[in-house]
Amino acid sequence: MSRRPLVRECPPTTWYFRQPRYLRYMSREITSIFIGAYCVLLVVGLQRLAAGPAAWEGFLTALKSPASIVFQFLCLVAAVYHAATWFNATQKAMPIQIGEDFVPGNLISGAHYAAWAVLSLVVLFLAGVF
Amino acid sequence: MTPLKERLVQLEVLRYNPDTDTEAHFQRYEVMCQEEWVVLDALNKIKADIDPTLNYRWSCHMAVCGSCGMMINGEPKLSCHAFLRSYEGVIRVEPLAHFPVERDLVTAPDDFMEKLKRIKPYIIPKEKKPISEGEYKQTPAQLMKFRQYSMCINCMLCYAACPQYGLTPDFIGPAALTLAHRYNLDSRDGGRKERQEVVATHEGVWECTFVGACSEVCPAHVDPASALQQMKITSSIDWIVEHLVPGGKS
Numbered sequence: 001m002s003r004r005p006l007v008r009e010c011p012p013t014t015w016y017f018r019q020p021r022y023l024r025y026m027s028r029e030i031t032s033i034f035i036g037a038y039c040v041l042l043v044v045g046l047q048r049l050a051a052g053p054a055a056w057e058g059f060l061t062a063l064k065s066p067a068s069i070v071f072q073f074l075c076l077v078a079a080v081y082h083a084a085t086w087f088n089a090t091q092k093a094m095p096i097q098i099g100e101d102f103v104p105g106n107l108i109s110g111a112h113y114a115a116w117a118v119l120s121l122v123v124l125f126l127a128g129v130f
Numbered sequence: 131m132t133p134l135k136e137r138l139v140q141l142e143v144l145r146y147n148p149d150t151d152t153e154a155h156f157q158r159y160e161v162m163c164q165e166e167w168v169v170l171d172a173l174n175k176i177k178a179d180i181d182p183t184l185n186y187r188w189s190c191h192m193a194v195c196g197s198c199g200m201m202i203n204g205e206p207k208l209s210c211h212a213f214l215r216s217y218e219g220v221i222r223v224e225p226l227a228h229f230p231v232e233r234d235l236v237t238a239p240d241d242f243m244e245k246l247k248r249i250k251p252y253i254i255p256k257e258k259k260p261i262s263e264g265e266y267k268q269t270p271a272q273l274m275k276f277r278q279y280s281m282c283i284n285c286m287l288c289y290a291a292c293p294q295y296g297l298t299p300d301f302i303g304p305a306a307l308t309l310a311h312r313y314n315l316d317s318r319d320g321g322r323k324e325r326q327e328v329v330a331t332h333e334g335v336w337e338c339t340f341v342g343a344c345s346e347v348c349p350a351h352v353d354p355a356s357a358l359q360q361m362k363i364t365s366s367i368d369w370i371v372e373h374l375v376p377g378g379k380s
Contacts, residue, residue, distance in 0.1 A: 004148035005230030005238045010296030018204060022293060025341045089340065092356035093363060100271045 028085050034078035037071075087112040135165040139172055139214055143184065144224040146231050154231060156222070157181075163214055169223065170198055170209040173235075186235035193349050196285030199226050200235055206290035206347045226290040228299075242286055245302050248328050249310035254321030272317040279312035279357055281350045288344035288354050294337055301337040302328060304344035304354035311357040314364075330365040338362075 016022040048059035062068060090112050091105030124130065139161055146154040159176045170188055177184050188198040191210045198209040201224040203217065214221070229237035255266065288304035295301045310329050314322040328334055338358045345355040371378040 003232065003238070005232050006146050006148070006151075006154055007230050008154070008227070010228060010293065012297060015293050015296065019343070021343055021346060022341065025339075025343075029339075089342075089359070092345075092353065093359035095356070095360070097271070097275060100274045102274075 031078035031082040034075045038075040139163045140220040142220050142222045167214050169212040185233045196283035199285045199287050206287035208349050228296040245306045249306050251309045253319045256320030266318040276312045276315035282352050287347045291343035291347040300333040308354040308357040335361045
């Protein structure tokens with residue numbers, strides 16, 4: 001008897017609707033679009049800064065427009081979501097073994113959150129917020 | 131003794147007969163089941179009382195052998211580990227996703243078996259020594275380093291959960307790569323360099339995009355996603371040492 005197995009293709013454009021976990025994965029991937037777009041914004045800002053005071057002032061005014069504020073808010077949400085999922089994943093990628101036991105995963109992720117908070121405070125301090 | 135509760139369970143099972151069918155189709159069964167039963171029990175009752183032509187694999191009925199993996203309501207599960215009481219309404223049972231269907235719920239594991247061989251899932255001693263010199267010793271701490279990754283039962287649920295494997299069949303995949311990691315971490319093993327020829331490639335760990343579904347569905351709590359991410363780190367360090375450190379060798 002010859003074999004005639006049935007091949008069922010994975011749908012290339014709709015597979016992520018099959019399970020909520022795939023949608024969560026895709027939502028994390030999509031955050032990179034916002035982060036990439038914000039990086040472009042920063043590069044444009046640098047270019048405006050190099051172009052002189054008038055160009056820089058124009059850039060700052062554009063940043064305060066309602067559309068720009070919505071865009072920056074979306075970028076912030078995407079960056080926080082991306083960072084949180086990344087920190088939660090660190091315990092899988094970087095386990096620490098002491099003797100026969102492993103350091104609890106939430107300590108490893110927690111250390112990343114703590115470092116994030118400290119670095120954010122340093123950035124805010126350097127920006128003159130305090 | 132209190133009699134066991136019974137309930138009528140409806141199952142929609144994917145059927146495919148390679149001798150007569152060109153496509154698969156669903157067939158619905160209604161079967162009286164005990165409340166404590168698992169999906170595998172319901173399938174066994176169907177096969178015994180209703181339809182002896184139904185095909186599926188199973189062996190141990192205790193989540194050890196890894197034979198009875200199926201998609202149950204779209205989720206890769208061991209059918210001996212999927213309690214009927216966890217489901218409401220019609221339970222849809224399909225063969226494991228991403229594998230060719232041999233017949234009904236039986237899939238062809240050939241691709242996985244071939245990939246498993248490629249990662250050399252056995253100890254390659256650092257230095258071979260004669261039996262007269264005794265065993266290769268290992269401390270409990272050295273054992274714990276890889277123990278979790280040695281618990282794989284080869285059930286292939288992780289392959290059915292991994293969209294990367296479904297989309298890119300060349301991907302070596304979660305279970306095989308995790309076993310490579312298990313042997314790489316073993317203090318008695320010296321075969322990492324040989325395995326890297328498969329592991330540190332596009333079809334190896336770099337095809338993984340860390341969806342993480344493999345770890346969520348693993349019935350043995352092996353956590354393949356963690357093994358693959360750790361291998362990405364060690365493979366990256368290899369690359370840096372080889373290409374950026376003067377005189378460095380991986």
